[in-house]
Amino acid sequence: xxxxxxxxxxxxxxxxxxxxxxxxxxxxxxxxxxxxxxxxxxxxxxxxxxxxxxxxxxxxxxxxxxxxxxxxxxxxxxxxxxxxxxxxxxxxxxxxxxxxxxxxxxxxxxxxxxxxxxxxxxxxxxxxxxxxxxxxxxxxxxxxxxxxxxxxxxxxxxxxxxxxxxxxxxxxxxxxxxxxxxxxxx
Amino acid sequence: xxxxxxxxxxxxxxxxxxxxxxxxxxxxxxxxxxxxxxxxxxxxxxxxxxxxxxxxxxxxxxxxxxxxxxxxxxxxxxxxxxxxxxxxxxxxxxxxxxxxxxxxxxxxxxxxxxxxxxxxxxxxxxxxxxxxxxxxxxxxxxxxxxxxxxxxxxxxxxxxxxxxxxxxxxxxxxxxxxxxxxxxxxxxxxxxxxxxxxxxxxxxxxxxxxxxxxxxxxxxxxxxxxxxxxxxxxxxxxxxxxxxxxxxxxxxxxxxxxxxxxxxxxxxxxxxxxxxxxxxxxxxxxxxxxxxxxxxxxxxxxxxxxxxxxxxxxxxxxxxxxxxxxxxxxxxxxxxxxxxxxxxxxxxxxxxxxxxxxxxxxxxxxxxxxxxxxxxxxxxxxxxxxxxxxxxxxxxxxxxxxxxxxxxxxxxxxxxxxxxxxxxxxxxxxxxxxxxxxxxxxxxxxxxxxxxxxxxxxxxxxxxxxxxxxxxxxxxxxxxxxxxxxxxxxxxxxxxxxxxxxxxxxxxxxxxxxxxxxxxxxxxxxxxxxxxxxx
Numbered sequence: 001x002x003x004x005x006x007x008x009x010x011x012x013x014x015x016x017x018x019x020x021x022x023x024x025x026x027x028x029x030x031x032x033x034x035x036x037x038x039x040x041x042x043x044x045x046x047x048x049x050x051x052x053x054x055x056x057x058x059x060x061x062x063x064x065x066x067x068x069x070x071x072x073x074x075x076x077x078x079x080x081x082x083x084x085x086x087x088x089x090x091x092x093x094x095x096x097x098x099x100x101x102x103x104x105x106x107x108x109x110x111x112x113x114x115x116x117x118x119x120x121x122x123x124x125x126x127x128x129x130x131x132x133x134x135x136x137x138x139x140x141x142x143x144x145x146x147x148x149x150x151x152x153x154x155x156x157x158x159x160x161x162x163x164x165x166x167x168x169x170x171x172x173x174x175x176x177x178x179x180x181x182x183x184x185x186x
Numbered sequence: 187x188x189x190x191x192x193x194x195x196x197x198x199x200x201x202x203x204x205x206x207x208x209x210x211x212x213x214x215x216x217x218x219x220x221x222x223x224x225x226x227x228x229x230x231x232x233x234x235x236x237x238x239x240x241x242x243x244x245x246x247x248x249x250x251x252x253x254x255x256x257x258x259x260x261x262x263x264x265x266x267x268x269x270x271x272x273x274x275x276x277x278x279x280x281x282x283x284x285x286x287x288x289x290x291x292x293x294x295x296x297x298x299x300x301x302x303x304x305x306x307x308x309x310x311x312x313x314x315x316x317x318x319x320x321x322x323x324x325x326x327x328x329x330x331x332x333x334x335x336x337x338x339x340x341x342x343x344x345x346x347x348x349x350x351x352x353x354x355x356x357x358x359x360x361x362x363x364x365x366x367x368x369x370x371x372x373x374x375x376x377x378x379x380x381x382x383x384x385x386x387x388x389x390x391x392x393x394x395x396x397x398x399x400x401x402x403x404x405x406x407x408x409x410x411x412x413x414x415x416x417x418x419x420x421x422x423x424x425x426x427x428x429x430x431x432x433x434x435x436x437x438x439x440x441x442x443x444x445x446x447x448x449x450x451x452x453x454x455x456x457x458x459x460x461x462x463x464x465x466x467x468x469x470x471x472x473x474x475x476x477x478x479x480x481x482x483x484x485x486x487x488x489x490x491x492x493x494x495x496x497x498x499x500x501x502x503x504x505x506x507x508x509x510x511x512x513x514x515x516x517x518x519x520x521x522x523x524x525x526x527x528x529x530x531x532x533x534x535x536x537x538x539x540x541x542x543x544x545x546x547x548x549x550x551x552x553x554x555x556x557x558x559x560x561x562x563x564x565x566x567x568x569x570x571x572x573x574x575x576x577x578x579x580x581x582x583x584x585x586x587x588x589x590x591x592x593x594x595x596x597x598x599x600x601x602x603x604x605x606x607x608x609x610x611x612x613x614x615x616x617x618x619x620x621x622x623x624x625x626x627x628x629x630x631x632x633x634x635x636x637x638x639x640x641x642x643x644x645x646x647x648x649x650x651x652x653x654x655x656x657x658x659x660x661x662x663x664x665x666x667x668x669x670x671x672x673x674x675x676x677x678x679x680x681x682x683x684x685x686x687x688x689x690x691x692x693x694x695x696x697x698x699x700x701x702x703x704x705x706x707x708x709x710x711x712x713x714x715x716x717x718x719x720x721x
Contacts, residue, residue: 021538022538022541027538027541027542028543031544031547032546032550035547035550036550038551039550039554043558044554047558047562047565051568054568054572057572058571060590061575061579063590064579065579067593071593071597072582074601078600078604081604081607081608081611082607084611119606121603121607122602122606124607126610141618141622144617144621155641156617156639158640159637159640160636160638162636163633163636
């Protein structure tokens, strides 16, 4: 009953195939081809696909982990750098800060002026303070040293000394950062 | 275990083995050859001359075959053995009596050959062998029978009186057709003597063909090109074989005594040389070699003179029946080799399962299994790495739920904050220390007039000659004579150049201006020195 269900031309083709395979070379190529095909399609392709998938996931995971590590590293560095500034630096804070320095250095203040810049560093904005002071050389030198070695970072960007008889007239431009929400005049 | 022991053990592990059977009126000779890692190992299993009991050829052959079937009487165990034949009825006697004094190990060893085909030699006188230029375009290898015939057609072939097998081989630019014919009765007689049915896929090969193979094994034909004539010489008989390293093309059986040996050799040479030129349409014999018993009453130089060619001796044993049996056994080692099989036309085609290259297929499949294991191991390693990475990522709680894009945005913001902040906080020039250096290094007689300094972080200095970081001092020095530059100027420049701190932060020192002035009747010089960074 089963055989009757097979079309005759299929049987002929099957017999033709068997005749062809009587040739040892053809049989050899066929058997080896089948074995190689089993190896390629049954083993290599599925395993290669699996490996490619896992490798892709691993690559994405490693990239994400690297990204997280980099963010953490930069956060730590930013926090470390922010330690050089007051918690919430404002223009008023810096004004009071420099006045205290001028008083303690013993120099005479002629002018103190703040000049906000358009330069932004993260949440901060750069403000230039122009100080015109006069006094003995040692006192003016003391003021500069106090500014540069202070707990709170301020950077002198320009300095001008002129000797007037027994005193020194000094003009300093100091760059500081203020919190952007704390921007209001001195 | 020494290397020699290991080599000896490995040499006993055969990769393939085969048996050659040479039947002569004087007896039967069987040689087993096994291909091992270290070459071909041979074992002469039967030599009738040394056997204590004289047996007829048929008896010995049947006994040999009985032993080849592993001491199982063919009448009891072999389905192919014609049980009702007179030969079969007598075989049971041979399993015990002639070889009962043989070691048991040999019988166990012989079980390996129970199903292995044997190559049986057909004596040269029974075979008609023709070689000629192929007339037209027949297939490379063919036989007189169609191999796709059914069993019934094979049986029809039995009715043929002559069995034929053909092989077409390339020799130079020629296609040479080799044809061998043998009477069917010859195979029948061998079958009757040995019990080896021609239907069992044993190979029936002309003995000279096997002798050529053995000769080529002992002393390969060199050079690879050309037509070689090799004389295989025994005590009173020999063989002159014309051939190439791949196939024999013609042969001449030699029978001689000491007096006419040279004449027989010369005669064979001339006959085969004519055959080469006229029938094979080739240029002639290119090399002549002698193997075996090369003793000659005359001088070989006379033979060389008769041939007009130089004759070379090659290594190899004396030509005899064992020599031929060894060649037959070598043929069994290569069942797919192109050779003649006179029983091909009456043999049923081997099944596809028997013909399939299971060894190679098994090798490929084992490679596939190895490949699977290697790839599986690799994938497992990658999965382990992935699990570790996922655990590490999951342990960072703040990042959970954040996409890679969000993380990259945060990273970008942080970079834009940290990079300028680092630049701002990296102070290289301390004006307080620079002023201290100036105050220390200026000569005692000089005085400071003015000091200008700059440390530009973001904005470029509009005065490019000063640079982004600089300190310019203006100082005065007394002049002893009007218009004369005081030496303190040079001292000041050199002192600022050599100051440790200034050398570190503002290494470029330059004298920019010198002016002589007079005030209140005394003259002095005002000079400017610029110290700047390298940029």
